[in-house]
Amino acid sequence: MDDSVTGRWDARVDGLLSRELEDVLGWAATTIGVVLLAIVGMVPVIVAVLMGIVGIAVGAVVLIAAHSRQGRGAGHGVIAIIFSAVGVLTALVLSMTAFLTMSITSGAGEADSGTAVGPIPTLGPSAVGEVVRLVPQSAAASTTAPPVSDGGGVVSFEAMKALDGDASTAWRTVGDGVGETITVAFGRPVRLAGIGVIAGYASTDNASWVDRFGQNGRVASARFTLDDGRATDVTFLDSPQLQTFELTGDTTALQMTILSSTPGSSPYTAVPEVEFYGWQG
Incomplete structure (x- = not known):
């Protein structure tokens, strides 16, 4: 040049x-x-x-x-x-x-490292009785996000919304949710066989039609603790589908603690559904 x-x-x-x-x-x-x-x-x-x-x-x-x-x-x-x-x-x-990856691991602190991991038992008759979906009597969350209006009315996010069998409702907390808990009480002794979790808000806003799954934070990993202190850590795929894993033990209550999350575009983290499977005590 x-x-x-x-x-x-x-x-x-x-x-x-x-x-x-x-x-x-x-x-x-x-x-x-x-x-x-x-x-x-x-x-x-x-x-x-x-x-x-x-x-x-x-x-x-x-x-x-x-x-x-x-x-x-x-x-x-x-x-x-x-x-x-x-x-x-x-x-x-x-x-x-x-x-591309999802791993489910057992064992942390006082966790039962001998628990087998895999699909939950099929609902129905088993060697120890009828495997059913267990419905908790009550639930409490460490924190709950305030209600909002989505054009179709006011939407609230209390803990029981994660246990109502409706994936369009959810328990939601402010922030990334890490360290936040939801504690369920069965009100009776039960023997758990497994748990199912939808780790993100699998719904669409009624007013804006925004995908709530990407809008809200999703649970990436969580710890499930029985009333005797035994714990199981689980890592979830970033998916709106129900994910199940085996968790066995006798208990009257269970606590889910969020260990990590995948952020969304809003400052909230949501859990729309937690299901429990096992045998009535």
Whole structure:
């Protein structure tokens, strides 16, 4: 490129991007990349990808401008592009991993590591009696999100909404739900055979037709503790379908504690359905 062309390009860059603006954009691009790496596992994939695209684009502009006139922003541009690209790749890998894998594990703290894991027994006659769906007498949650209006009326989210057999209702809590609990009491001794959970709000808003599953946070893993302290940790697939696992033991109550969650676009986490299977005491 001859001197006249280079001179015209430098003049054009100087006209569009002052050195002060170059510095500001350089710091902004670097900040985007750093923040993206820090929160990539805590925000929806689409948010991470969009942040990465913006970071890469701004970093590229700063890098081109700095290179054209030997400015000070080249380092910022390179760092922003690298960090943003790594953030995007990390978000995509985490998303694919969550979609393709589901593991169910038993054993943590006082957990019964000898419990077999697999499909729940078929409802009906068994060697020890009739396997039925067990209906708790009551339920209590550590926290409950406030009611909202969805155009069809006021929707509430108390704990019993997770036990009513209706996937369009849910227990919902504010935030990511980690550490929050829902405790059910059967009011009688029961022998558990297994549990079924819908780990995300499998419904559609009646007014806006927004998919509530993606809108709300979903339970990624939870601990189920019997009244004698035995616990089973379970990891769920990010799916609106009912997921079942084997959990055996005699109890009169059970507590579900959220260990981790997949964020949605709203600051809530919802559990629409928890089912219990076993034998009446």
